[in-house]
Amino acid sequence: MKNSSLYKGSLNTIIMKLLEEKGRMYGYEITQKVKAITLGELNITEGALYPALHKLEAEGLLEVEVEKVDNRLRKYYKLTEKGNKETVNRLAELEEFIKNMQNIVNPKLSY
Amino acid sequence: MKNSSLYKGSLNTIIMKLLEEKGRMYGYEITQKVKAITLGELNITEGALYPALHKLEAEGLLEVEVEKVDNRLRKYYKLTEKGNKETVNRLAELEEFIKNMQNIVNPKLSY
DNA sequence: AATTTATACATAAGAGTTTTATGTATAAGA
DNA sequence: TCTTATACATAAAACTCTTATGTATAAATT
Numbered sequence: 001m002k003n004s005s006l007y008k009g010s011l012n013t014i015i016m017k018l019l020e021e022k023g024r025m026y027g028y029e030i031t032q033k034v035k036a037i038t039l040g041e042l043n044i045t046e047g048a049l050y051p052a053l054h055k056l057e058a059e060g061l062l063e064v065e066v067e068k069v070d071n072r073l074r075k076y077y078k079l080t081e082k083g084n085k086e087t088v089n090r091l092a093e094l095e096e097f098i099k100n101m102q103n104i105v106n107p108k109l110s111y
Numbered sequence: 112m113k114n115s116s117l118y119k120g121s122l123n124t125i126i127m128k129l130l131e132e133k134g135r136m137y138g139y140e141i142t143q144k145v146k147a148i149t150l151g152e153l154n155i156t157e158g159a160l161y162p163a164l165h166k167l168e169a170e171g172l173l174e175v176e177v178e179k180v181d182n183r184l185r186k187y188y189k190l191t192e193k194g195n196k197e198t199v200n201r202l203a204e205l206e207e208f209i210k211n212m213q214n215i216v217n218p219k220l221s222y
Numbered sequence: 223a224a225t226t227t228a229t230a231c232a233t234a235a236g237a238g239t240t241t242t243a244t245g246t247a248t249a250a251g252a
Numbered sequence: 253t254c255t256t257a258t259a260c261a262t263a264a265a266a267c268t269c270t271t272a273t274g275t276a277t278a279a280a281t282t
Contacts, residue, residue: 006208008239008268009119014215021218028259037218038211048240050261072248072259094216097117098209100149104125105205107132107148119239119268139230159269161232183230183277 007042011052013094014044016061016079016087024065024078027053053077061086118153122163124205125155127172127190127198135176135189138164164188172197 018033019025025033031044053075056062061083065076079087129144130136136144142155164186167173172194176187190198 004204004208005120005240005268006124006205007120009116010212011239013117017215026259028257032258034215037214041207041211045241046259046261047242047263052239054261070249070258074259091216093115094117094212096152097115098212098216100152101121101205101209103148104128104145105202105209114270116239116269122268137230139228143229156270157230157232158234158271163268165232181229181278185230 010094011044011048012056013090015049015052015056015077016083016090017094019062019077019079020084020087024076026074026076028074056083114153121205122155122159123167124201126160126163126167126188127194127201128205130173130188130190131195131198135187137185137187139185167194 014034015030018030022033027046027049031046031049034042034044053062057064057077060080062077063080065078067074067076125145126141129141133144138157138160142157142160145153145155164173168175168188171191173188174191176189178185178187
């Protein structure tokens with residue numbers, strides 16, 4: 001688990017973006033997808049993921065559908081209408097954040 | 112102060128990158144420079160900055176030179192040799208992080 | 223002349239997020 | 253049979269940052 005501290009604070013945005021794209025996902029699926037996208041670099045821990053999902057649900061940004069697959073429980077999460085709107089904002093913030101960090105790493109002459 | 116939570120965990124990297132570039136800077140100068148680069152979006156609070164500088168110094172990554180300018184105290188920080196080496200690593204991590212986040216926001220077909 | 227803003231440092235309490243550790247349970251693979 | 257993978261969950265501790273507060277000088281505004 002190489003997780004540098006840089007990922008701190010980005011978990012909610014990651015979850016919401018993946019749900020926006022995929023429609024619905026369950027917790028374990030999210031961890032595997034993130035691991036795949038980051039080529040194993042980012043491993044979301046369960047201790048971070050499940051409380052985050054519960055909080056987003058409590059805030060009315062996600063809703064859950066419980067299903068039993070292969071005799072195992074799955075909790076599928078999807079964005080609510082409110083969650084969809086909020087995701088737009090979060091992604092805009094993320095784009096700004098990335099731009100700002102790139103400007104710091106690779107400064108334009110003039111600052 | 113709009114500081115989205117995305118910036119959490121990036122303060123040390125920002126400080127080290129700026130010092131690598133500028134040679135030496137004092138705390139207040141760092142806050143102003145970051146505000147300028149991010150067009151006012153990221154305002155580093157003193158409660159975050161000063162403890163961070165002290166910690167980096169305690170870790171041997173920064174060293175300090177105190178000077179009095181216009182009858183006001185300034186503490187100039189610069190990277191130590193150890194700090195220079197560590198900065199290379201932190202910047203590599205930052206580049207990876209940015210790439211990974213971009214892959215999440217703008218996914219390549221195939222995941 | 224008095225008040226506010228800017229410069230320049232600092233720390234403590236509280237909030238928020240994540241890691242680490244632990245727990246339960248089923249299915250698949252070695 | 254034992255380990256790994258799947259799938260959820262929570263509590264304690266660690267870490268980082270915000271908010272609030274404090275000191276002090278200089279410059280700008282009212």
